[in-house]
Every structure is written in structure tokens, then in C-alpha cells.
Amino acid sequence: MRTVAINASRKYDVVIGQGLLQNLGKMISEVTSGRTAIIVSDDNVFPLYGSTVKEQLLSAGFEITEFVFLSGENSKNLDTYGKLLNTMSEKHLTRNDVVVALGGGVVGDLAGFAAATYQRGTGFVQVPTSLLAAVDSSxxxxxxxxLPSGKNQVGAFYQPSLVLCDTDTLKTLPDAEYRNGCAEIIKYAMIEDEALFEKIKATPIKDQYEEIIEICVKIKQLYVESDEFDVGKRMFLNFGHTIGHCVEACSNYEIPHGQGVAIGMVAITKAAWKKGFCSLELCEKLNELIEYYGLPTKLPFTAEEMFGASLSDKKNFGKKMRLIVPESIGKCRIETIGQDDFMTWLKSGGAQ
Ligand SMILES: NC(=O)c1ccc[n+]([C@@H]2O[C@H](COP(=O)([O-])OP(=O)(O)OC[C@H]3O[C@@H](n4cnc5c(N)ncnc54)[C@H](O)[C@@H]3O)[C@@H](O)[C@H]2O)c1
Ligand SMILES: [Zn+2]
Structure with a gap:
């Protein structure tokens, strides 16, 4: 078992290890004063782990309510959010009670926003069960x-009281979801940690979950503690994401986020080489690692198509764009460009 203590506007532990669900009731009771818990989960994860979590909370003296919704990004909307709030209200949850998010990033984001806003903030515990949620979103x-007009358009910064990452749950994760998580881990290696890059090149991530998740959480910690509200340094976590988002949008979100990020990292690194920021060798090493994890490397859309997507991305609207550009493994820089210049970056990145 490993623990990373996060020191943000709220202090909390991220506990990573095998068999943690078996100790969940006790650990959650230590971070909350209320004795009612609502388990929020999706219809893939709840049948797998819901009964263990329920038994654990019951034996720790909690009264339990559950809210299980249809899995997938399509459920991360105001409708599900409203239903969750109404369930919390019907069950008379108070500010002292706790929302337990059992699932991937969709469950965590939605449950977290409900916890942040219900009665101006209730207790909140993350139990990430996807690799992406373990290393990133939790x-x-x-x-x-x-919103229909864009992803993550309504939200809040709201730190959990505890993150409980039981690596045993990752055993049931579908292979495609495993690879999506791997893309984010490669991102962490590229922005911060050459040793991590070598480690996941030498041994598959799934054979060393505990150690890799701890390393990634510590990297995320660095960025979150120095820029909790995302006005500066946290931007580095967007490496591969600007082009990645264009790819996702052009595919109508048929291409999942992890694959978009993989393609985006390869493209921005190729462009960085063409523009003299890094070596060809860096491009080749990144390509190799991304292929090793079964992730795509080729841009499936034209520069025009992706440029169009960047124009309709509200985050970019009328602004200078800030690209995270690699210099070497573990070291990136911010390049501020005019929106028009983005076309030359896309073309340098290999887009037709
Ligand atoms: N808050 C943040 O900082 C942050 C960061 C990155 C991503 N996100 C958000 O996270 C979401 C993506 O997260 P995700 O990739 O975990 O998606 P997800 O929650 O949809 O999970 C992916 C799929 O895996 C299934 N699943 C999860 N755990 C499982 C397990 N142990 N066994 C079997 N199936 C399992 C889910 O039911 C789902 O079908 C997006 O909405 C994204 O915007 C948030
Ligand atoms: Zn991401």
C-alpha cells in the first residue's frame, strides 16, 4: 500500500494498493462525520464492486443509498446530475454525509460536481476503477x-476528502480502457519524468500498477499543488491534448480521449522536431512507446478539418493558443502562438 498526501485547499490522502475495497468502510468513516453515504456508480462498475462497497459501508455503520446510471460520457450531463441531486435530497443527505464515487472519470466528475454543489458541498470520496481515473481524474x-455545446462546460474545483485506488479493480478493465489510461501515463513521462518513460518501456504498466500509479499521482500532485485552479503550470498536463481534442471532435467523439491524446502527442512532437525544438530521435522514441501500448500514431483528419475543430473549441476562441511543446523526454515548454499559426503546426505535425 502506498499513500500520497495532497496538500491543496483541502488536504487528503491518495491511497493506492491491492485489496483496499476490503478496508473501505473504516477508511471512509475516518474522513467523514456523517453516517449516510450515497454510492454513485455506473452500470458496468456497480455490478462488479457495488456489493463489496455496500457491505463495507454497512459494517462501518453507514446508512446507504445508491445511484447507478448508464455508463459512458453521454451520461455526464445536467439530466443525470439533476437526478442525482434529487436522490440526495429525497434521502435527506446533509452536508456532513458523503458521496462515494465508484467508477471511472465519468462517475468521478459527475459525483464530484454533485458533491461540490449539493447544499454548497458535502463529503466526497473517490474510488477510481479505471486506469485513467486512477492516474488523472480522481x-x-x-x-x-x-453541455450539448461542449465537454466539461459546467463544473467546480472541489477536492475529495480521500482517494482510494484499489488496483485489484483494474483487472476487469476492458483492454481499450487500459490503453486509454496508458496514453495519460505516457503524457506524464513526457512532461516530467524520463525514468518513468524508461520504466514503462521496459515493463508493461499492468505488471507494475501500484508503482506507476504512485509516480503519476505524485506528478499530478506537483502541478495541482502549485496551480490548483489551473491558471498557469497545470497547463503542462495538456501535452498532446490540443491536437487530441481536435481529433476527438472531428471524429464526433468516436475516437476515445486516450487515442486522441496519443495521436496528439505524436503530432505535436513531430511538429516540434520540424520547428527545431527537439530531436528526431525523440519523435521516434515516443512513436515506439505509443505503438507498444497499442495506441494510434497517425492523424486521421486533414489540417483543414482539425483547424476547423480548433476554431469551434470555445477555449481557443479569439485567443492566442498555448501549445505544450517537448524539448526532451521529461521536459516541455509553452509556446504561445496566434490561432492562425496553428495550421502550420498541424501541417508540420504530419496533417495533409
Ligand atoms: N477531473 C479531471 O481532472 C479529469 C481528467 C481527465 C479526464 N476526466 C474525465 O474523465 C472521463 C473519462 O474517464 P474514464 O476514461 O475513466 O471513462 P469512464 O468513466 O467512462 O470509464 C471507461 C469505461 O470503463 C468502464 N469501467 C471503469 N472501471 C472499470 C472496471 N474496473 N472494470 C470494468 N469496467 C470499468 C466504465 O463503465 C466505462 O464504460 C471523461 O469524462 C473526462 O472528461 C476528468
Ligand atoms: Zn486527458
Whole structure:
């Protein structure tokens, strides 16, 4: 078992290890004063782990309510959020009670936003069960739901009181979801940690979950503690994401986030080489690692198509764009460009 203590506007532990669900009731009772818990989960994860979590909370003296919704990004919306709030209200949850998010990033983001806003903030515990949620979304306090006009358009910064990452749950994760998580881990290696890059090149991530998740959480910690509200340094976590988001949008979100990020990292690194920021060798090493994890490397859309997607991304609207550009493994820089220049970056990145 490993523990990373996060020191943000709220202090909390991220506990990583095998068999943690078997001790969940006790650990959650230590961070909350209320004795009612609502388990929020999706219809893939709840049948797998819901009964263990329920038994644990019951034996620790909690009264339990559950809220299980249809899995997938399409559920991360105002409708599900409203239903969750109404369930919390019907069950008379108070500010002292606790929302337990059992699932991937969709569950964590939605449950977290409900916890942040119900009665101006209730207790909140993250139990990430996807690799992406373990290394990324469960730590750092970003919570949100989507609007029809865009992802994560309504949300709040709201840190959990505890993150409990039981690596045993990752055994049931579908292979495609495993690879999506791997893309984010490669991102951490590229922005911060050459040793991590070598470690996941030498041994598959799934054979060393505990250690890799701890390393990634510590990297995320660095960025969150120095820029909790995302006005500066946290931007580095967007490496591969600007082009990645264009790819996702152009595919109508048929291409999952992890694959978009993988393609985006390869493209921005190729462009960085063409523009003299890094070596060809860096491009080749990144390509190799991304292929090793079964992730795509080729841009499936034209520069025009992706440029169009960047224009309709509200985050970019009328602004200078800030690209995270690699210099070497573990070291990136911020390049501020005019929006028009983005076309040359896309073309340098290999887009037709
Ligand atoms: N808050 C943040 O900082 C942050 C960061 C990155 C991503 N996100 C958000 O996270 C979401 C993506 O997260 P995700 O990739 O975990 O998606 P997800 O929650 O949809 O999970 C992916 C799939 O895996 C299934 N699943 C999860 N754990 C499982 C397990 N142990 N066994 C079997 N199936 C399991 C889910 O039911 C789902 O079908 C997006 O909405 C994204 O915006 C948030
Ligand atoms: Zn991401």
C-alpha cells in the first residue's frame, strides 16, 4: 500500500494498493462525520464492486443509498446530475454525509460536481476503477458535467476528502480502457519524468500498477499543488491534448480521449522536431512507446478539418493558443502562438 498526501485547499490522502475495497468502510468513516453515504456508480462498475462497497459501508455503520446510471460520457450531463441531486435530497443527505464515487472519470466528475454543489458541498470520496481515473481524474479536484455545446462546460474545483485506488479493480478493465489510461501515463513521462518513460518501456504498466500509479499521482500532485485552479503550470498536463481534442471532435467523439491524446502527442512532437525544438530521435522514441501500448500514431483528419475543430473549441476562441511543446523526454515548454499559426503546426505535425 502506498499513500500520497495532497496538500491543496483541502488536504487528503491518495491511497493506492491491492485489496483496499476490503478496508473501505473504516477508511471512509475516518474522513467523514456523517453516517449516510450515497454510492454513485455506473452500470458496468456497480455490478462488479457495488456489493463489496455496500457491505463495507454497512459494517462501518453507514446508512446507504445508491445511484447507478448508464455508463459512458453521454451520461455526464445536467439530466443525470439533476437526478442525482434529487436522490440526495429525497434521502435527506446533509452536508456532513458523503458521496462515494465508484467508477471511472465519468462517475468521478459527475459525483464530484454533485458533491461540490449539493447544499454548497458535502463529503466526497473517490474510488477510481479505471486506469485513467486512477492516474488523472480522481486527483486534483476538477469536477464537471458536459453541455450539448461542449465537454466539461459546467463544473467546480472541489477536492475529495480521500482517494482510494484499489488496483485489484483494474483487472476487469476492458483492454481499450487500459490503453486509454496508458496514453495519460505516457503524457506524464513526457512532461516530467524520463525514468518513468524508461520504466514503462521496459515493463508493461499492468505488471507494475501500484508503482506507476504512485509516480503519476505524485506528478499530478506537483502541478495541482502549485496551480490548483489551473491558471498557469497545470497547463503542462495538456501535452498532446490540443491536437487530441481536435481529433476527438472531428471524429464526433468516436475516437476515445486516450487515442486522441496519443495521436496528439505524436503530432505535436513531430511538429516540434520540424520547428527545431527537439530531436528526431525523440519523435521516434515516443512513436515506439505509443505503438507498444497499442495506441494510434497517425492523424486521421486533414489540417483543414482539425483547424476547423480548433476554431469551434470555445477555449481557443479569439485567443492566442498555448501549445505544450517537448524539448526532451521529461521536459516541455509553452509556446504561445496566434490561432492562425496553428495550421502550420498541424501541417508540420504530419496533417495533409
Ligand atoms: N477531473 C479531471 O481532472 C479529469 C481528467 C481527465 C479526464 N476526466 C474525465 O474523465 C472521463 C473519462 O474517464 P474514464 O476514461 O475513466 O471513462 P469512464 O468513466 O467512462 O470509464 C471507461 C469505461 O470503463 C468502464 N469501467 C471503469 N472501471 C472499470 C472496471 N474496473 N472494470 C470494468 N469496467 C470499468 C466504465 O463503465 C466505462 O464504460 C471523461 O469524462 C473526462 O472528461 C476528468
Ligand atoms: Zn486527458
Amino acid at each position: 486527483v486534483g479536484g476538477k469536477t464537471a458535467v458536459d
